[in-house]
Every structure is written in C-alpha cells, then in structure tokens.
Amino acid sequence: MVNLTLLEPQTNRPLQNWQFTEQSRIQIGRALNNDVVLKGYFQVSRKHLEIIQVEEQWQLVNYGTNGTLVNESFVQEKILEEGDLIRLAENGPLFRFELKVRLDNDSCDSTNSLSLDKTQCDHHNNPPNSVFCIHCGQPIVDEEKLIGSYQILKTLGKGGMGITYLVLDRKNAQQGKRSLSVLKEMKADMVRVSKARELFEREARILKSLNHPNIPKYYDFFVENDRKYLVMELIHGQNLENFTRQRGAINSTRVIKWMIQVCDVLDYLHNLEPSLVHRDIKPANLILRNLDGNLMLLDFGAVKELGTSLDTRIGVEGYSAPEQYSGKPCIQSDIYAVGSTMVFLLTGKTPMQYYRYKKNKYEIETEHIPDLSPELGAIIKKCCEPDPRDRYQSAKELKESLKSCL
Secondary structure, eight states: OEEEEEEOTTTOOEEEEEEESSOSEEEEESSTTSSEEOTTOTTSOSSOEEEEEETTEEEEEEOOTTOEEETTEEESEEEOOTTOEEEESTTSOEEEEESSOOOSTTOOOOOSSOOOSOOSOOOTTOOTTOSBOTTTOOBOOSSOOEETTEEEEEEEEEOSSEEEEEEEEHHHHTTTOOOEEEEEEEOHHHHTOHHHHHHHHHHHHHHHHOOOTTSOOEEEEEEETTEEEEEEEOOOEEEHHHHHHHHOSOOHHHHHHHHHHHHHHHHHHHTSSSOEEOOOOSGGGEEEETTTOOEEEOOOTTOEETTSSOOOOOOOTTTSOGGGGGTOOOHHHHHHHHHHHHHHHHHSSOGGGGEEEETTEEEEOOTTSTTOOHHHHHHHHHHTOSSGGGSOSSHHHHHHHHHHTO
C-alpha cells in the first residue's frame, strides 16, 4: 500500500491523504486524469510526476517543468524510501511518501482535521521544522504559551516595532475550523512610545477597513497585559527579497507581471477616501503566494492617510522617495518605490548601486543593468525621478506603461 499525505506549507500539518492499495502506477498533476489532482497550484504541471512500482520498490519519475524535489534535492528519477518528502517545484505542494498507514502504538493515523485531545503520539519521524505532527495533527511545541485564545506555535520574524508569530486559534480549532494565522505583538519597549502606539493602532484600524485580494485579511485586534496584538491572515509563500537572493536576477517579463499586480493594489489604496500611501513598498514586503503565484502586499505599519497631520519620517535606503525623509509623502512616493523594487529584482543588487548624485540630487542610472530594454529602462527612470511631479502620476498610468512592454 502507498500512502501519500499532502502537508501544509510552513507547518507540515497533514491536509489530505490518498491511499493506493492495488495500483502499480500513480500520477500526480493538475490535469483531471491524474490519480492525485492538484488544482490551483501554479507551479505544478498538468502531469508533474509518476510513482511506479518496480518489483518491490517504488520509483519516482519527474515530468514537471519546474522540477521535483525529494528531501529538498532536485531529482529526475529516484527510488523512494519510507518517509521521503516529495515537493512538486521549489515552492510547490509537499507530500510525505509511506508504504503503509501507521497504526502502531508510537503514532496516530494521519488526519485532515485538527484534534485538540491529548494522544499518546510521541511526534516521532517528523520532517525538520514541523509545527504540526504529520501523524496526529497536533502542535509540536516545547511549552504551551497562550495569548488570549491564540497558541504560539513559532516565531516568524522580529522588526523594529514588533514580533510576529504563527498562532493557532484554539477557540476556532475546538469547533473544527482551520485557524492558523499571524499574530503581531508590539514590543514591550515600544509600548511606552506614544508615536509607536499610534502607528500600531492605526495599522490595525486601516487593515480592518481594507478589502483587496492581494492584501492579507484582518482578523482581530486586542490588548492583554498592557500589550497590543494584531491578528492577520497567514500567507504561505516567500518574499521577493529572499526569492531573488536565492535565484538571482529575475527575467524582465516576470518582473513586469509582478509589478502590474502591485500597481493594482496601489491603485486601490490611492483611490480610497482618504487616499492611503503605503510608504514601505520593497521586495521584503511582497510575498509570492505558493497557491496561485499572486503577490501579496504586507506590512501596513508605515501607511499614511493623506490629509492627516501625521508627519512621521519613514524611509528605507534605496526604496523611499526623497519627500518621505522630510515627512511629506504622496501617492507618487509609492511609484518611486516600485521603480527601485524593479531594479533589485532585475539585478539582485541593492538599488543604491544604480543611483548617482548629480546636480544636488540622486538620479537613477539604468544603462548598466544587463539585458534591460530601453522601454523598461525609461519606465524605471520615470518612476524614480527625484521630483514627484516628474514621475508617473498614478499607479494606473504606470500599469499601462508596463503592459506596453509585454
């Protein structure tokens, strides 16, 4: 018997299970004639791989355009062993391969639902960095830590303002609902800073009011023990900074398509009442979602409502427009950041390497970017003009110029 378990990205929690008792050939891919059909995964080919019985062994054969990994190494053909992890494409769906269903005393059956009841499972043979046991589905934590109804599973990141955690809402889990999310905690030393409190609360208020498919959903905001917490949708994927550093410079067609998605989000934000300026567009805040390849815009901690008196100076070297450093951002400030982001994606290098100080101002030079078309180079130059009046005046206008390059 072959047992295949689809694991959740980032946590390795069992999501779905397939058992094959008589077949000697198992096909996996997006097409409906496969034995395991994976709809919606953009990285997966129509017929991505086969698992074929060869005498007493099972052999994996890759047909996928984006490749197949076994235990994190790309393979074309591979004899599978008990417990091997099979990933379809570099950031695609992850399966555990087993030759039998585990029913011994050391573990529990794989399950699609999360049980909060105590079991005798010792969580053995889990993949590295698993957050949920692939056998019993329960969290693997050294100690149980609760904030409100949220159980802390893993620290995702630390920034100047706060710490983000992967959390499980135990209240929802008891009702059988999928309840993984991201909890952002304001740092203890920031709680005493009035400006920091104002920014954190404003981020929660603004996120609650937004409704766009490329922006994570707001779930909750609460205060406990004088600390503030914001709960948001968990996005499975990789940010464009890490993606580019791992793969190197990205081809221009892909970059253009990504930035068209960013323009759609900015067009939405800039046309709200009042208009919102994100002020922190950069590769690290753009996540490539595993499920469909769409970009998600994160981190609204620096967002500003135009027309308000808040004049906090927020800037990131290489990505922030000059006017942000004087506390006077405008919607064209986000346009500037899109241009700088394109430079990083196309080169894998910090945008500052392409800025030159001329006539008392910094101007970007794109002539030394390899394989850059004159049309796209002109778009980047216009995005990154020092004076906002010389840039594209709207995200929609920039989008149309980018589309013309395709």
